[in-house]
Amino acid sequence: MTTSQEALLPGTRRALLHRIAVAQAEGRAPSLVAAVVRDGQTVWHGARTSVEGHGPDETVQYRIGSLTKIFTAVLVLRLRDAGVLDLGDPLERHLPGTGVGEATIGELLAHTAGLAAESPAPWWERTSGALRPELSDVLGDQPLLHPVGRRFHYSNPGYTVLGALVEELRGASWEKVLREEILEPLGLHRTSAQPRAPHAGGWAVHPWADVLLPEPLEDLGRMAPAGQLWSTTGDLARFASFLARGDDRVLSAESVREMRTPAAPTEAADVMDGATYGLGMQIQRRDGRLLVGHSGSLPGFLANLTISVEDDVAAVVLANCTSGPLLGAVGADLVRIVAEAEPRIPEPWRPLREVEPAVLELAGQWYWGPHAVAMRVTSDGLLVLAPLTGGGRRARFRANGDGTWTGTEGYYAGEVLRPVRRSDGTMSHLDLGSFVFTRQPYDPEAPVPGGVDAEGWRGIG
Template identity: 75%
Template sequence: MTTSPDGLLPTTRRALLHRLAAAQTDGRAPSLVAAIGRGGTTVWEGARAAGPLPGETQYRIGSITKTFTAVLVLRLRDEGLLDLGDPLEKHLPGTGAGELTIAELLAHTGGLAAETPGPWWERTPGALRPELADVLGEEPFRHPKGRVHHYSNPGYTLLGALVEEVRGARWEDVLREEVLEPLGLHRTGSRPQSPHAEGWAVHPWADVLLPEPVEDLGLMAPAGQLWSTTGDLVRFGMFLARGDERVLSAESVREMRTPAAPAAAADLAAGTSYGLGTQILNLGGRTLIGHSGSLPGFLAALFFNPEEDVTAVVLANCTSGPLVVGVAAEFVRIVAEAEPRIPEPWRPAPRVDPAVLELAGPWYWGATPHALRLTEDGGVLLGPLNGWGRGSRFRARPDGTWVGLEGYYAGEVLRVARRSDGSVSHLDLGSFVFTREPYEAGAPVPGGVHPEGWRGSAAP
């Protein structure tokens, strides 16, 4: 990936620099660095610092590490080594939290505590917690499993241990071999490598600094250990948006960024939800997907908007101060509004299965008109014509059926029913019958319904 200083218009670049400068000044951050990715490349980089900081300077990224760990777990699933519905005990016995499913751990719905027992794990050596029992403590649960989304750092320690158990290698070694090296993230790792920023606390009432300690988190590493750069994180964000067959398919990264946890009322009001290792924000009508992170001395945010193909990364070397998530969201907004994404040119499909093409067009669920369209990825989209109601994309399965990918029909099976002569009779979607005519006579329930058929006026 190359860096293009002219990737954005001068007015856009100045707007980004102004927002970055204001955030660094108002947030009183020793340094603030940022980058924007679009179209598979970095199109803008900016830095505001007390001293010279090269664009490849490492910062600690805290909980963005969890998204990397989630990628490793999804890889195990895609290889058939585990299922997300498996209880942890099946692959990692003896933890005391074995009844939790892998999906519940990924989505923070297992009910585990947010933190380890004291002392505070972010400011103490990982050697103080040599075993998983030290991470979970005597009372690891705070909520019934599967009922609520309760963010849990120990939950991702369990996922890191799961990766090590199944792979038979250290978490950080698996991460480097399976994710960092294939994606070219050469400046991302568990320990800082020069040049790297120093972490600071800024006094709340005076312009003075206090150095923050840098601890090796030990078993907690899969929850927050990593260091990275703006360049590497832009690459990682674009991977999460598009997928990469060397690491995870587009379908699997789409699954990661699909809401997987029940949202509390406060989260619904704030427009936030959680997928499988990703945070999902709805700000100003725009969806942002990624993760935030913090550790003593550092703040980090990585978010992308799939519709506008904009990835924003913001890193700071202070414990508190600039609201990096808000800055990242502003960066996405600035680029999306100033330079809307130019649609890809329309091109005819290289090949279309005639049996699938035959399904395209209008269908009726009872008297409600729907349309079935073929999608670029070889799937189909079935939804109401008025834009309201239930609709979904569907992926083809080898047996000739289709499986729903989102919303009400996620996981539901769409079947094509044919007559004895091979012609299409109707579509069956989880027992809902779609016909070519409203209440088509001769179709299964609810076909025809009344023997007198349609009439011109209602009976008095």
């Protein structure tokens, strides 16, 4: 990946610099560094610093905290894609004796397994990981605080368990598997479990005075899969591009799309914020834009990775302070600045190379009872069903190869669309999850459930 400062307009670059300058100044961060990715390429890098000796650029490591969870989730999805496990498998099937074995692997990924948010005292982020050498030391005597699968409850121990699962099934350390299966294939040479020079030091900023206190840089030990990694804006920019597009050397586009799909029930407070969680990725709607990624924090460091797949823009923001700038807001603003100032230029429309007559016959207007809908055949070979006017159920369908189609989203996700023909071969209706769609409202010649009044449509005198 190349870095080209000329790839963005001067006004856009200045707006990006202004945003991180405000964040660093108002958040009182010793240093703050950021990068923006567009169309899979790093197009901007910026940094602000106030501490002598800190001259951060895209090669300087910062601790990224819970952004590590995305990496761990990718390792688990690789096991799934290789057929080693299923996300619906209970943990006990693959990693027995944990005490949380009834939780499924998918529930652990989505933080719906009911596990506690933190490991038992002392404060694990600020103490040596050697204090918790075993998984039981991380989980404690009461690892489950909620019924399994009933609610979203963010859990660091849950990702420690997933790291242990990776080690069990791969027969190697989490760090070794991570390096061989993600870091090396994607060229993330400045991402590591231990800091490598040049790297930033971690600081706490006094809440009522402009003075600093160095934070300890502890090895998290068993908790590493939840938050150990160090990385750079350069490496995380490459990783953001992978999370938007996929890379068959690591994880397919379909699988990373699954990671970005909501997988956790949303609580009332999160509904107000428009936030939910996928498989290792946070999901939120902000300013009308769907954003995915993750935030991270450890004593001395803050991190954020934000992606708008629709705009094909991503932002990475790192700072070396325990608290201060709200990097989630900064990342979202960097994405917004680029997306609004320089909107994505869409790919040219291209027609289908060929289309079967039986598929083309599905296009056009249909009715579910009196409700009018339209079916389109798109250039990517999908069917799109949508209301003619107003809101309502909209879905895309992919071909199954036997004349039927399966919904990929919304109300009809997983439901089968089956064209039904009369004995003479002409189209009768569409069956979609028991709903009958006809060419005319309540077509009397189609098997509409409940039948159609023999006298037909009428006025009222």
